[in-house]
Amino acid sequence: MNKPKKSSIFGGEQVLFLRLKKHKDKQAFIESYDLYIEQIYRFVYFKIGSKEDAEDITSQVFLKCWNYIYEGNLLSHDTLKPLLYKIARNTVIDHYRSSKDKQNVSLENAAELSDEKQNLELGLAVGMDFQKIISEKLPLLKEEYRDVIILRFINELSVSEIAKILSKTSGNVRVLIHRALQSLQGIAEDSEDIK
Amino acid sequence: MTERELVKNLSALQSVRPNRDWVKRNREVLSYQIFNGAEYTETHLSFYERFSLISKRVLQPTPIAALIAIFLLVGGVFASKNIPADSPLYIAKTISERAQLAATFDETAKARLNLEFASQRAAEAQQINTNSEDQQAKNNQLQQLSSNFKQEIDSARARISKIKPTTPNATPDDSGVVSAQSGKDDKGIQVKLQTTEQGLQEAEKLFNAKDYNGAATKLNELGQTLQ
Numbered sequence: 127m128n129k130p131k132k133s134s135i136f137g138g139e140q141v142l143f144l145r146l147k148k149h150k151d152k153q154a155f156i157e158s159y160d161l162y163i164e165q166i167y168r169f170v171y172f173k174i175g176s177k178e179d180a181e182d183i184t185s186q187v188f189l190k191c192w193n194y195i196y197e198g199n200l201l202s203h204d205t206l207k208p209l210l211y212k213i214a215r216n217t218v219i220d221h222y223r224s225s226k227d228k229q230n231v232s233l234e235n236a237a238e239l240s241d242e243k244q245n246l247e248l249g250l251a252v253g254m255d256f257q258k259i260i261s262e263k264l265p266l267l268k269e270e271y272r273d274v275i276i277l278r279f280i281n282e283l284s285v286s287e288i289a290k291i292l293s294k295t296s297g298n299v300r301v302l303i304h305r306a307l308q309s310l311q312g313i314a315e316d317s318e319d320i321k
Numbered sequence: 322m323t324e325r326e327l328v329k330n331l332s333a334l335q336s337v338r339p340n341r342d343w344v345k346r347n348r349e350v351l352s353y354q355i356f357n358g359a360e361y362t363e364t365h366l367s368f369y370e371r372f373s374l375i376s377k378r379v380l381q382p383t384p385i386a387a388l389i390a391i392f393l394l395v396g397g398v399f400a401s402k403n404i405p406a407d408s409p410l411y412i413a414k415t416i417s418e419r420a421q422l423a424a425t426f427d428e429t430a431k432a433r434l435n436l437e438f439a440s441q442r443a444a445e446a447q448q449i450n451t452n453s454e455d456q457q458a459k460n461n462q463l464q465q466l467s468s469n470f471k472q473e474i475d476s477a478r479a480r481i482s483k484i485k486p487t488t489p490n491a492t493p494d495d496s497g498v499v500s501a502q503s504g505k506d507d508k509g510i511q512v513k514l515q516t517t518e519q520g521l522q523e524a525e526k527l528f529n530a531k532d533y534n535g536a537a538t539k540l541n542e543l544g545q546t547l548q
Contacts (some may be wrong), residue, residue, distance in 0.1 A: 144370055151357050159348060167339040183337065185347050192355050260334065279331035307324060314322045 271306035
């Protein structure tokens with residue numbers, strides 16, 4: 127297998143994207159995988175709540191993305207990141223649908239199926255109380271709210287990047303972020319009250 | 322939990338990462354799937370592609386830079402109008418005038434600008450003549466202003482002579498019908514050109530006779546009639 131090449135001085139993401147767009151450069155795609163794998167996995171993981179499913183879906187996302195590029199559909203895009211997130215969102219939706227059909231996993235019980243080891247890591251990172259909120263309550267948030275919470279506060283994407291992913295205006299995204307945060311805060315406070 | 326604590330806790334979730342072994346394994350599988358046994362041929366971005374990439378990065382703040390440049394240019398034009406001929410900043414006025422001429426493409430508008438600048442030279446000469454006490458410096462400056470004044474007048478004259486009727490008149494041989502209007506436009510323009518030429522000559526005479534205010538007024542009048 128070819129070793130990944132370092133991106134040039136002109137700025138990694140743009141050069142990679144240009145190599146993909148103009149030349150469908152396979153090596154550039156592998157380098158893009160190295161660049162985005164962690165954040166795409168994290169996005170999927172916090173939407174699904176299961177490590178195994180997150181791994182499966184993330185693999186699918188990258189393969190789907192390559193097929194999309196290979197078919198020459200990249201011309202209307204200007205960076206790869208929003209495209210990867212869009213594919214990830216759609217793949218997660220497909221996963222929900224197929225899971226619903228099989229009656230295996232639903233949004234409500236996703237937390238119960240979440241990986242124990244990963245939960246322990248989460249607990250160490252943010253404390254067990256907050257880990258519980260994220261594992262149990264985040265899936266209860268509205269789909270759009272959950273997306274912006276993950277994209278903005280966990281993966282730390284800019285408002286304009288989120289706007290591209292969600293196909294909304296920056297103003298709409300700001301409103302969405304504000305409401306999502308309020309909603310999550312309400313859930314977190316309710317959890318504290320119950321205790 | 323305050324909003325700040327919530328955001329801090331969410332940010333800490335960045336530590337969630339995929340299993341390294343899985344990442345490596347998946348990378349190999351992905352490579353196999355997309356290379357499909359084919360050899361990798363390295364691609365090189367062309368000079369144009371690299372240039373477009375750099376220019377995109379460099380020119381990103383262009384709208385703001387362009388606004389600042391326009392603001393400075395417009396501000397500079399207005400500010401430089403009042404600089405007297407004996408000021409060390411007079412060069413800024415000259416540059417601003419050249420820039421204005423370069424940014425104008427219509428010959429009539431350029432001729433109007435030449436008349437305006439000539440009028441300003443006359444006004445500056447009047448200012449120097451009245452205020453300057455050092456006789457030698459005064460003569461030198463007046464000589465320079467006189468030379469500039471003549472240059473502007475000559476440029477205006479050359480530009481005005483280029484202004485011709487744009488509607489060609491049909492000749493009797495071509496159509497057999499002669500419009501009642503034909504020839505009138507030409508005559509009107511010729512009369513107008515003659516009047517302008519007379520006006521320019523009068524302004525020059527006034528300037529040479531050191532009636533600088535009179536020359537400036539005459540040129541302003543000419544500028545208004547020039548359309």
